[in-house]
Structures are given as structure tokens and as C-alpha cells.
Amino acid sequence: MTIEQKKISLINWITNLDDETVINQIEGFRKTSLSELPKEIVELLNIAASEPIEDCIEHTSAQDILKMKEK
Numbered sequence: 161m162t163i164e165q166k167k168i169s170l171i172n173w174i175t176n177l178d179d180e181t182v183i184n185q186i187e188g189f190r191k192t193s194l195s196e197l198p199k200e201i202v203e204l205l206n207i208a209a210s211e212p213i214e215d216c217i218e219h220t221s222a223q224d225i226l227k228m229k230e231k
Contacts, residue, residue, distance in 0.1 A: 163207050164215075170204075
């Protein structure tokens with residue numbers, strides 16, 4: 161699975177979450193320093209940051225990405 165596929169899969173999972181407890185935990189990550197984040201999340205952030213900008217997909221919402229994936 162490519163990094164792009166992993167990110168889309170993760171966005172899809174988050175978009176479909178109905179459990180407010182899990183959503184609140186994820187929201188908490190936004191306010192956490194890198195040194196306090198789980199290593200797996202930091203690794204994904206590092207992988208995403210290392211991608212050439214021309215290979216990235218500009219987006220404004222998860223729904224837009226999911227619509228692109230369906231085409």
C-alpha cells in the first residue's frame with residue numbers, strides 16, 4: 161500500500177467514525193507535541209513530510225479526497 165493509499169484509508173476511517181470517545185482522543189493528538197505522540201503517528205508524519213510536494217494531493221476536506229478516490 162502506498163503512502164497515499166494509507167492516508168486515504170486513514171481519512172476514510174476517521175470520516176466514518178461515530179464513536180465520540182475515539183474522535184476526542186484523535187482531536188487530542190492535534191494539541192500534543194511530537195515527542196508525546198505515539199511513534200507510529202510520528203513515523204506517518206515523517207513519511208508524509210518526505211514526499212515530494214509535486215506528488216502530494218492538495219485538498220480542503222476529507223470528503224473531497226474520498227470523492228476523488230471513488231472516480
